[in-house]
Amino acid sequence: MTNLQPLKQNQRPISQPRTGEIFHLRSLGHLEEALDIAKEDYENFPTDKRVNSAYYWVLYSLCKDRYLDSTDTTTLVQSLNVMKQLLPQLYDQNGYAKRCYDLLCSRALPHATLIHNCNTACKEHPLEAYTQLRSQVRSAQDLDPSLHTSYAWILYRYLQAVNNSDMTRQEAQANASLYHEYFTLQVDRPSRLHSCMLRSALRFKENLNKEKYDVTFSIVVFLREWDVDNFTEEDWQQTPNPKGGNYSSLAEKAAKACYDEIKDNHHRDQADVLWLKSIYKMVLQHVPDDDWLLRQSIGIDTWMGDTSQVIDRYKHLLLSKPDKFFLWNELGDFITNNEKIKAGLYVHARNTGNKEEFVGKIHLKLARLYLRHQSPAASLAELEAYSRCYTRNGWKLNDDYKQLRDQIPQGTVAARDFAMERRCEDAALEMVYSDIEWKQRILAERWTSPGDKKERCMLLAPDGTQEKTKTARFPILHKLKMGTVIELKEITQRRNDGNQSKPVSTILLVRATSLEPWSLLPATTGVVTFSNTQKKFSLINSTDSKRYFYPAAPSNLPKGTIVTMRAYKETSDKGSGYKAVFVTPCSNRDQALAEFRHCIAVVSWVDEAQGKFHIVDNDKKLSETLRCCDAGLQPAMGQKLRIAYCYETDKHGRCHFLPVDVKTYSD
Secondary structure, three states: OOOOOOOOOOOOOOOOOOHHHHHHHHHHOOHHHHHHHHHHHHHHOOOOHHHHHHHHHHHHHHHHHHHOOOOOHHHHHHHHHHHHHHHHHOOOOOOHHHHHHHHHHHHHOOOHHHHHHHHHHOOOOHHHHHHHHHHHOOOHHHOOHHHHHHHHHHHHHHHHHHOOOOOOHHHHHHHHHHHHHHOOOOOOOOOHHHHHHHHHHHHHHHHHHHHOOOOOOOHHHHHHHHOHHHOOOHHHOOEEOOOOOEEOOHHHHHHHHHHHHHHHOOOOOHHHHHHHHHHHHHHHHHOOOOHHHHHHHHHHHHHOOOHHHHHHHHHHHHHHOOOOHHHHHHHHHHOOOOHHHHHHHHHHHHHHOOOHHHHHHHHHHHHHHHHHOOOHHHHHHHHHHHHHHHHHOOOOOOHHHHHHHHHOOOOOOOOOOHHHHHHHHHHHHHHHOOOOOOEEEEEEEEEEOOOOOOEEEEEEOOOOOEEEEEHHHOOHHHHOOOOOEEEEEEEEEEEEEOOEEEEEEEEEEEEEOOOOOOOOOOEEEEEEEEEEOOOOEEEEEEOOOOEEEEOOOOOOOOOOOEEEEEEEEEEEOOEEEEEEEEEEEOOOHHHHHOOOEEEEEEEEEEEOOOOEEEEEEOOOOOEEEEEHHHHOOOOOOOOEEEEEEEEEEOOOOOEEEEEEEEEEOOO
């Protein structure tokens, strides 16, 4: 017997393989004795490749020298089946063992020589090879399973050659039957052949759709039987295209083809829909950012009638892709219970769209909505915009255009209702971003970049964090005054930048507030230490001894003025510094002075000629020389003074004592 059998109960255990003995017996021609030992070794060491090789080559010699010339075909077929099982488990780097096996099959099995010859010929002449095959083999049922793989390759190459626009309906129907015949074959799954047949079926289905053949062939049925669990790693690989992107993988193409087929079927089988949903879940794990796949997966939820799930998925998708105008349009198509929001979604899609054909269709949708809500002037404005777009590009106007145009009252003057558009758009944006909290920011700076000539602005958070954005995305930022407190919604995501992943914030929505300008920043007290009315700037030192730059020098802020201000740390390519804003003179000087540092000091000497005097405090930690003009008095030696002060740092980083207010003091 040559089939794999368990050890007999009285068979002794073996401590190590006897492959050397097996090969020696084989070389002497003692094949039956070698086979007994090989089978026994295999039962004890089934994963040892040397044992598998010894067993394989003994069977090969028996088949070639004994069984081929015998009338006992049963033993021959059993031996070949065992050899086929052993092939993947032995050393065969150059494929010699496989070639020996194929040669045996070609001599041993009915039609084996024919299959072998046709398989070789089909690589260059697939039509002729297939014709020759069919002249003697009516179907795979006439073949031993060991020949099925070669038979399948012949079918595949034939289908690749004939699946084109020159097919007749009868030929297309015959080819469809070959794809179904493939599933009757015993071939490895997964395998390269299995993947090739799926790729061929997709091409065939695409050709049927393009040429509109009246042929029954379902890619859904095919893929269900093909089984998506048979996708290999190669089936998930995308390949680069000449435009710098990537072609879809085989798995992606299969999923999209099934989506298109189910989409076109008005009587959708819910079992097919659920099956397709599971496939898309699998595909999106491999390509999570593919716009088409994401949108189609939402379409599947739509077929399942899960309204809340669809809206939530669109909202989630728009968080990461707010500039994808087609998503706003698709969500607008889905919304049926709130036409204000529906119109707002279309308005936002129209305003962000960059494809004329797409925007033209949006004009038509808005015209229909406006007309339904008794706004003929706004409807006419959209219809005229649609007509201009299509006429300019030489496109045919949709039949709906004329029907809507006929419903506009005579004498109506086209006029966009911008206020209505803003109300609708705001409602739509609020709905989409309803799960995100509003954050307060200050419009702190605005400038035009010299490179791209685009206006940008800097938004300041209460904690001093700064972020920049283009005002073109939010026109309101171009109109507001500096210091205006705004509210915004944003999302932060991690994006790859080279080899690193960093958080990137995307602003989604902006609106102004009625809060006092700069009011998010804490109020700070300071003293003006320098003021240049010609160059229009001042320097202010705060109670915590920081120097602030104030880009204005009004006449009511001379040196020494005590002020209250808002301030923040300004960062640029040239460095960082503190900037004062919203500066006003203090109305209560004594109350403001109380916020500075204070000390009681004694005048240790006076130089009347130079107008200077020296002070020390009781602990002798403070020793400073002051000018009489800065102090505003002419003290006497030994006199006690009460001093409000702060420190200032010069451009060299040196710290200097800065008196803010000096008064005589008595115990």
